[in-house]
Amino acid sequence: MKKLPSLLGILLIGALTLWLARYFFLRQIYVITDNAFQMADVVTVSTEDVSGQIIAMYAKEYDYVKKGDLLFKVDDSVYRKSCEELKERLSALKSSKERLLKRLERVKEQLPLKVEVVRAKLRALQEKLNQLKKQREIAQVNYETSVRKAESSLKAAKEAVESARTFLRTAEDRYKKYYRLYGKRVISKEQFEEVENLYKKAKADYAAALSRLKVAEEDLKLANSTSLRVEIIDRQIKELESEMRALRENLRISQADLKRIAELKKSIEQLSGEIRATEKAREKAEVLLSHTEVRAPLSGFIAKKWREKGDFVSPGLPVYSIYDPSTFYVLAWVDEDKAPAVKVGSPVKAFLEACGKEFRGKVSAVGVSAGSIFSLIPRDTSQGEYTRVTQRVPVKILLRDVPKVCIKPGTNVTVYIKR
Structure with a gap:
């Protein structure tokens, strides 16, 4: 019985020795950090150019949606009414133009050819x-x-x-x-x-x-x-000018009859301009009406639902946030004194806490500045008060064969980057 504590002490010391040996061995061949997180491109979905009350929501938080799926619908009564009014106005303008065209044809027939x-x-x-x-x-x-x-x-x-x-x-x-x-x-x-x-x-x-x-x-x-050629041409020019003066005089007499045609054409042109403007307004109204149904801009998971049915929304106010799992990567923060050992293409092992599994990949990019340079309150050492703090450099890592169920942006990751 006296030997048992001694044996346990030896085993404990051996286990501690093995753990320390493994700890230092891993840090000799890997740059290790648990200051790492899953990341993915997140898109905020809102109305593009319409405002109104949400009357229907078709996706819940954490649902998977495909690009083009209907996410929510805004009350379209105002936009639908605008489309109908513009359609009626366009029909009336076209009818007026048709009547003027018929009158113009009748007036033209009455004028001398x-x-x-x-x-x-x-x-x-x-x-x-x-x-x-x-x-x-x-x-x-x-x-x-x-x-x-x-x-x-x-x-x-x-x-x-x-x-x-x-x-x-x-x-x-x-x-x-x-x-x-x-x-x-x-x-x-x-x-x-x-x-x-x-x-x-x-x-x-x-x-x-x-x-x-x-x-x-x-x-x-x-x-x-050869001067005779010039004289002949001069005579021909005088004859033509005389004939043209006579024709212009005849034409001047007929201008009064043509005034009615000019007025009708002007009215028709004005109507044509109004028709074009109304058609553009109707097209814009139809676009706005179509924008009351907001669809997914990409395939991915609903990470956050910001609004509920009945809420009022306007352009820029978020309704959903969607992350695209195909853009998944790991963002690791590496101490500045270890950053020189990290290269683009370095092999990586990463343990995803979200699913308790390890995956392999490689470094795709190494940051060119420390994260602190972008902080809201920058460091000020101008007064001489300075405490040295180890800075961290961002490292972007791409992993292979990670199932969608394991991709959860923001969750913790432990990474091992081969030196």
């Missing part, structure tokens, strides 16, 4: 007049360009003739002089032939210059003749 014919002819004559004016501008430019070019060529040809004539006279005088000297055998035959060739060339150059002068004179005559 020549008004439209004259208008069409005026449009055609105006197009023809515009074309003639463009042709006249082109013809005038061509005429002036041709005359300037021909006059310049003629001047150059005259100067060339005068230069050739002067050179010919000089060559002729020299030729005659050398002819006499050659007859007296004062110069050689070669010298005489050289002068003779120069004289022949001078005569040929003079003849060529005269020929070019004649061509230049003919070109100037031809250029001057």
